[in-house]
Amino acid sequence: MTGRPDAPQDRGCVVGTIFFILGLGTLLPWNFFMTASLYFQGRLNSTELSNGTAEQKEYYFNNWMTFLSQLPLLLFTFLNSFLYQRISETIRIAGSLVFILLLFILTAVLVKVDMDQDLFFSVTMATIWFINSFGAVLQGSLFGLVGLLPLKYSAVFMSGQGLAGTFAAIAMLLSLASDVDSESAALGYFITPCVGTLITLFSYLLLPRLEFAQYYLNRSGKYEEGTTDKLLNDGTPVETLKLNGHANGSLTDVKPGSEAEAEGEACPGGTRQGRDPAGKASVLEVFKKIWVMAFCVTFVFSVTLSVFPAITVDVQTSFPGKWERYFIAVCCFLVFNINDWLGRTVTTLIHWPGKDSRLFPLLVVSRVVFVPLLMLCNVQKRSYLPVWFSHDAAFTVIMALFSVSSGYFVCLSMSYAPQLVEPKDAETAGALMTFFLALGLSIGGALSFPLRRLV
Numbered sequence: 001m002t003g004r005p006d007a008p009q010d011r012g013c014v015v016g017t018i019f020f021i022l023g024l025g026t027l028l029p030w031n032f033f034m035t036a037s038l039y040f041q042g043r044l045n046s047t048e049l050s051n052g053t054a055e056q057k058e059y060y061f062n063n064w065m066t067f068l069s070q071l072p073l074l075l076f077t078f079l080n081s082f083l084y085q086r087i088s089e090t091i092r093i094a095g096s097l098v099f100i101l102l103l104f105i106l107t108a109v110l111v112k113v114d115m116d117q118d119l120f121f122s123v124t125m126a127t128i129w130f131i132n133s134f135g136a137v138l139q140g141s142l143f144g145l146v147g148l149l150p151l152k153y154s155a156v157f158m159s160g161q162g163l164a165g166t167f168a169a170i171a172m173l174l175s176l177a178s179d180v181d182s183e184s185a186a187l188g189y190f191i192t193p194c195v196g197t198l199i200t201l202f203s204y205l206l207l208p209r210l211e212f213a214q215y216y217l218n219r220s221g222k223y224e225e226g227t228t229d230k231l232l233n234d235g236t237p238v239e240t241l242k243l244n245g246h247a248n249g250s251l252t253d254v255k256p257g258s259e260a261e262a263e264g265e266a267c268p269g270g271t272r273q274g275r276d277p278a279g280k281a282s283v284l285e286v287f288k289k290i291w292v293m294a295f296c297v298t299f300v301f302s303v304t305l306s307v308f309p310a311i312t313v314d315v316q317t318s319f320p321g322k323w324e325r326y327f328i329a330v331c332c333f334l335v336f337n338i339n340d341w342l343g344r345t346v347t348t349l350i351h352w353p354g355k356d357s358r359l360f361p362l363l364v365v366s367r368v369v370f371v372p373l374l375m376l377c378n379v380q381k382r383s384y385l386p387v388w389f390s391h392d393a394a395f396t397v398i399m400a401l402f403s404v405s406s407g408y409f410v411c412l413s414m415s416y417a418p419q420l421v422e423p424k425d426a427e428t429a430g431a432l433m434t435f436f437l438a439l440g441l442s443i444g445g446a447l448s449f450p451l452r453r454l455v
């Protein structure tokens with residue numbers, strides 16, 4: 001670690017905490033929305049009387065939800081990689097958060113509104129599409145932003161994302177244990193993300209006021225054109241950190257200079273560079289430098305989503321009785337999310353294998369063994385495969401290793417990628433990696449259908 005004499009410190013880890021909240025805030029809403037799928041299905045599957053005969057219409061809610069969440073995620077993370085420079089970062093991030101907030105308020109209000117099933121289905125599907133479109137722009141932009149900070153911050157951001165899943169799993173468990181009706185549970189599932197999104201929005205707006213964030217986030221010159229570029233482009237330490245105002249005025253009153261000691265971590269490229277849009281590498285050039293990490297994140301998520309949750313939710317406990325009710329919530333969702341979070345969080349301390357190591361992609365590919373291992377657990381109903389691991393403990397151990405490794409390798413891939421390019425291209429690298437993350441989620445989700453049939 002090389003100290004930089006002119007780098008301000010992240011006093012009290014405020015910037016770290018903000019990025020943790022931003023991570024949490026990007027995934028919390030959608031995780032809660034998915035947890036409420038029983039409420040949606042309950043509203044859609046009640047029997048309706050039409051032409052005098054009772055009729056139950058099949059909406060294939062889960063399939064549509066998967067499709068209409070993955071498609072905009074792929075589309076908008078892809079578009080964001082190319083177009084992010086054309087729309088100001090504040091608009092992309094704050095704007096997405098505001099729309100996500102409004103969509104959740106709408107969903108919460110609809111809990112209390114009686115509605116024709118077809119209309120309810122259409123409104124819900126449109127909501128799913130828009131939440132994920134804005135979520136994609138939000139994530140792509142934040143991964144770009146966090147790539148400009150030292151490596152540790154990517155890990156902190158992803159750790160926040162991991163905690164979102166754990167919260168959703170705990171909420172699921174609480175609602176199971178407390179026997180609340182599906183309407184009240186749904187209200188809780190939609191109001192919590194409203195509050196979460198508001199906190200996230202305020203945290204984001206605080207960022208430009210912090211010296212540490214200004215120092216790193218302005219290195220790419222995203223807040224200003226012209227003068228600062230020339231000031232910073234020569235790569236020599238700058239005594240006075242002179243920053244222009246944010247394009248929309250939110251970055252002002254920067255205290256000149258920094259008396260702080262080095263934060264203890266080097267910035268990605270070691271030299272400060274200003275932003276010169278014309279000097280940025282093309283998306284293809286950036287891809288050529290980060291393709292190994294892009295492959296890794298895609299592969300890790302493809303393996304993870306190919307069995308979780310589609311196959312693991314069908315595992316049955318070897319201890320019938322009261323435990324049966326909680327088994328999936330605990331051993332599938334809680335175990336996955338806690339360990340996924342742990343795996344992400346340790347990368348704030350451990351970075352092994354290194355970003356150029358061949359062992360890294362090798363370990364990522366070797367995670368494929370978890371697919372047969374989980375298929376050989378007590379998945380019911382099954383047609384072809386034998387049960388090798390019928391005991392709950394065996395399933396839990398396999399799940400724990402599967403999810404720790406998922407979180408660990410995803411987090412390292414996402415953190416390493418911006419370090420493989422010049423600082424001016426770190427934002428493009430982060431945005432592009434978000435697309436590959438989404439690609440992994442989609443490939444995994446698609447593979448889960450044939451794999452489930454193979455069990």
Ligand SMILES: O=c1[nH]cnc2c1ncn2[C@@H]1O[C@H](CO)[C@@H](O)[C@H]1O
Nearest residue numbers: 027073139161162165304340437441
């Ligand atoms: O939109 C997303 N962005 C980033 N990670 C996601 C997203 N959706 C799901 N996961 C991640 O996929 C794994 C299984 O659910 C979890 O690690 C979760 O955090």
